[in-house]
Amino acid sequence: MNWLLICPIVIPLAAAVVGFAGRGSERMQRAVSLAGAIGLSGAAAGLLSTVWRDGIVSVQIGGWPAPYGITLVADHLSAAMVAVTALIGLATVIYAFGDVRPGRLSHALHPLLHALLAGVCGAFLAGDIFNLYVWFEIMLIASLALL
Numbered sequence: 001m002n003w004l005l006i007c008p009i010v011i012p013l014a015a016a017v018v019g020f021a022g023r024g025s026e027r028m029q030r031a032v033s034l035a036g037a038i039g040l041s042g043a044a045a046g047l048l049s050t051v052w053r054d055g056i057v058s059v060q061i062g063g064w065p066a067p068y069g070i071t072l073v074a075d076h077l078s079a080a081m082v083a084v085t086a087l088i089g090l091a092t093v094i095y096a097f098g099d100v101r102p103g104r105l106s107h108a109l110h111p112l113l114h115a116l117l118a119g120v121c122g123a124f125l126a127g128d129i130f131n132l133y134v135w136f137e138i139m140l141i142a143s144l145a146l147l
Contacts, residue, residue, distance in 0.1 A: 002059040004050055005072040005125060007043035008082050012036055012089075012118035019111030026107075030097060033110035037090040040117060044079075044086035051079040058127060071127030078124045085124065089117045108145065116142035 015036025022028040051057055051074050061070035074082070096109065119139035126132040 002057065004043065004047045005057060005059045005074055006061070008040060008047060008086070008121040008125065009072075009118050011039045011043055012114040012121065015039075016111040016114040016118065019114060020108070023107040023111075029107070029110045033093050033096075033114065036114050037086070037093040037117075040121070041083075041086040041090050044083040044121075047074055048079045048083045050074075051076055066128065070131055072125045072131075073127040074125055081124045082121050085117065085120050089113070112142050112146050116146065 015032055018032045019029050019036075022032065047057075056073065056075045058071065058073040060066065061072065063069070092113065093110070096113070100109065116139060119135050119137075119142055122135035123132055123139065126135055
C-alpha cells in the first residue's frame with residue numbers, strides 16, 4: 001500500500017491545480033476545495049491505519065535510489081501529523097465557507113490553501129533533508145501568497 005504515501009501530497013496538489021483552473025467560479029472552487037479536504041482526510045486516515053498496522057512505510061518515487069530520488073517515509077509520528085493536518089485543513093475549508101463573503105472571495109484562497117496543505121504533508125513525509133527543503137519552499141510560497 002505504498003500509494004497511500006503519495007495520496008496526502010497528490011490530492012491537495014490536484015485540488016490546487018483544478019481550483020486555479022476554475023478561478024472564475026466560486027461555487028466550483030468551493031466544491032473542489034471541500035472534495036480535496038475530504039479526500040485528504042480519508043487518505044490520511046488510511047495512511048495512519050496502515051502505519052499503525054504494518055509499521056514504518058517508505059517508497060522511492062520513480063525507482064531512483066535514495067540520494068537522487070524522492071523518498072517518502074511514514075512512521076507513527078509523521079502519519080499522525082498528516083492526519084492532524086488533514087483534519088485542521090478540513091476545518092479551515094469549512095470555516096472559510098462561512099467567513100469569507102461570496103463577493104469578496106479571493107480567487108486564489110482555496111487553491112493556495114491546498115498548496116499549503118500539500119507542502120505541510122510533504123514536509124511530514126519527506127525522507128531526506130533536500131526534499132524537506134523543497135516542501136518548506138512550497139509552504140513558504142503558498143503562505144506568502146495567502147497573506
